[in-house]
Amino acid sequence: MKVYKKDVERYSSRWQDRLRLRDWDITIKIVRRPWRKSGDIQADLETRRAKILINHKPKCQDIEEIVVHELLHIKLYGLDQMIEDLINILYGKRNTKKRQFAWDQFMLQLETIVDDLTKGYLSSKRK
Numbered sequence: 001m002k003v004y005k006k007d008v009e010r011y012s013s014r015w016q017d018r019l020r021l022r023d024w025d026i027t028i029k030i031v032r033r034p035w036r037k038s039g040d041i042q043a044d045l046e047t048r049r050a051k052i053l054i055n056h057k058p059k060c061q062d063i064e065e066i067v068v069h070e071l072l073h074i075k076l077y078g079l080d081q082m083i084e085d086l087i088n089i090l091y092g093k094r095n096t097k098k099r100q101f102a103w104d105q106f107m108l109q110l111e112t113i114v115d116d117l118t119k120g121y122l123s124s125k126r127k
């Protein structure tokens with residue numbers, strides 16, 4: 001499946017409105033090197049700028065699903081950063097078993113919630 005930047009931008013624009021992310025400056029980058037992820041974000045809360053990175057050969061074949069998933073990560077980014085800071089305060093930045101456990105649990109919950117919200121938004125749109 002070929003990924004076209006214009007399709008990603010179209011989905012991003014549509015879903016930015018629905019997810020109330022118009023106050024963010026969001027750009028798209030198609031990643032053309034080998035990469036294990038379908039998508040990712042880089043975000044800055046202070047400037048409210050973000051970049052959505054999309055794999056040119058994503059595992060997920062539904063580009064709209066990838067875009068909504070990554071936009072939801074932007075929507076939750078402030079909470080994400082707060083939890084990351086809390087983990088660093090509690091366990092330090094050095095990789096210990098306790099810190100790794102807390103980090104793994106946080107990431108598991110974050111990805112599960114973002115996946116569920118993505119599926120919910122997309123299913124309500126398609127009805």
